[in-house]
Amino acid sequence: MSYRISLICSALLLLPSIALAGNWSHWRGPSGNGSSSDAKPPVEWSATKNVKWKVLIPGRGSGSPVIWEDKVFVVTAVAADGGAGFDGENLSKLAFKIFCFDRKTGRVLWEKTAAESTPHEGTHSTNGFASASPCTDGTHVYAYFGSRGLFCYTMDGEFVWKRDDFGKMETRNGFGEGSSPTLIGDKILVPWDHEGPSALYALESLTGKTIWKTERDEPTNWSTPLVVKHGGITQVVMNGQTCARGYDLASGKELWRCAGQTQRPVTSAVAIKDLVIVGSGHRGSFIGAFRLDGRGDLKGTKNVAWSWDRNTPDLASPLISETRLYFHKGKSSQLSCVNPITGEAHYTAARIPNLSTLYASPVAAGGHVYITGRSGTTVVIKDSEKLKIVATNSVGEGVDATPAPVDNELFIRGERHLFCIAEKK
Secondary structure (H helix, E strand, O other): OOHHHHHHHHHHHHOOOOOOOOOEOOOOOOOOOOEOOOOOOOOOOOOOOOEEEEEEOOOEOOOOOEEEOOEEEEEEEEEOOOOOOEOOOOEOOEEEEEEEEEOOOOOEEEEEEEEEEOOOOOOOOOOOOOOOOOEEOOOEEEEEOHHHOEEEEEOOOOEEEEEOOOOOOOOHHHOOOOOOOEEEOOEEEEEEOOOOOEEEEEEEOOOOOEEEEEEEOOOOOOOOOEEEEEOOEEEEEEOOOOOEEEEEOOOOOEEEEEOOOOOOOOOOOEEEOOEEEEEEOOOOOEEEEEEOOOOEEOOOOOOEEEEEOOOOEOOOOOEEEOOEEEEEOEOOOEEEEEOOOOOOEEEEEEEOOOOOOOOOOOEEEOOEEEEEOOOOEEEEEEOOOOOOEEEEEEOOOOOOOOOEEEOOEEEEEOOOEEEEEOOOO
16 A cells, blocks of 8 residues: 555544544644543642643744644744744744654654745744744644745654755744644645735645635735534634635635634634634724625624624733633733623623733633633633632743643643643642
8 A cells, every 4th residue: 555545544434523632732622622521630730730741842932732642743933043933133044943842751752854944024022933833633733834834744753755845934024924824634734824815725644735715805814724524514603804804615716705814913713603703802802703604794694693893802812611611812911701602791801810922722621711821820610600729820821832631641842841730649
């Protein structure tokens, strides 16, 4: 049997589901909503308490860790001169790397340098050059470095293919890149919204060849595609400054759109039942629930189930856990909990103490919601309609990446280290 045929057989065995219980294969988890149905990580830890292991990650990056069985994957960009790669004026050559760690011990199983190059433009002072999260289906792992390309490896670190022909992004205000790819079955979706010609790509996950490319009349966008199935059709939902939109996964054809988002959207969509929820919160506020069976322009129609124009998220994506929708106001620690079906609030803009600026998205597991600020502090609250703080923890360094709950562990990618949080027996 040829290598290509064996890969196809492996991929067919994975369809239609791409993630098994106990894995966190994408930065927003197996559902794309930021929640785990079976994980029960600790609610208390510190820089030393309940730290199963921590390992130094060279360079800089805010892509979240992804986990498949006994492997943990993280991406980073390492400057050749030992610096950050950008000092506000000068750019230096970077090595764009993917690391694979042993989940039990934190030992490096392998590392690969996907590309080496000097970025063509700078980035925001709080952003790096490895902000997109990797993704995996248990057969391959994909590392995306935006303008540097998309790279595919086996789980053992063997190079399979790369696509480095997308061009160079020109991001708004030189804020840098950060959208992550989404893997679904035999396709990997690559968002490419910037100040130049924007598009959404669907590539063959086994070969990297383009299946379809849909042009988008959108400026820079840092959100990640959400894949959701409804009415026998699998849709790809993308945020956008001009419109939120749904596309047919099979063809890339636009199915619906709705204007109303704010400038430079970052948050990714979440979904429940027949609704998809999309929001943004820079220079304005909007979050709305759209019916997935709607077609064409949904604005002003019954296919907009509900919408808000206040207290909406800017950088951190919303979270859906069971029948609750959580989101922050802007980048602040003011949290709202809402019925995602009706839009009715359980509580709004409640300030979470000990947190200020938030980049990481909230995650839910084991009956709790984990809210992490840039300081490295994570506040754990009850996953309920009433706000109840359970614990306040810190890993002792900054955190911008979204944590990943798997089984009885929580993986936190800090400014310098990767932490595995687990109760010590």
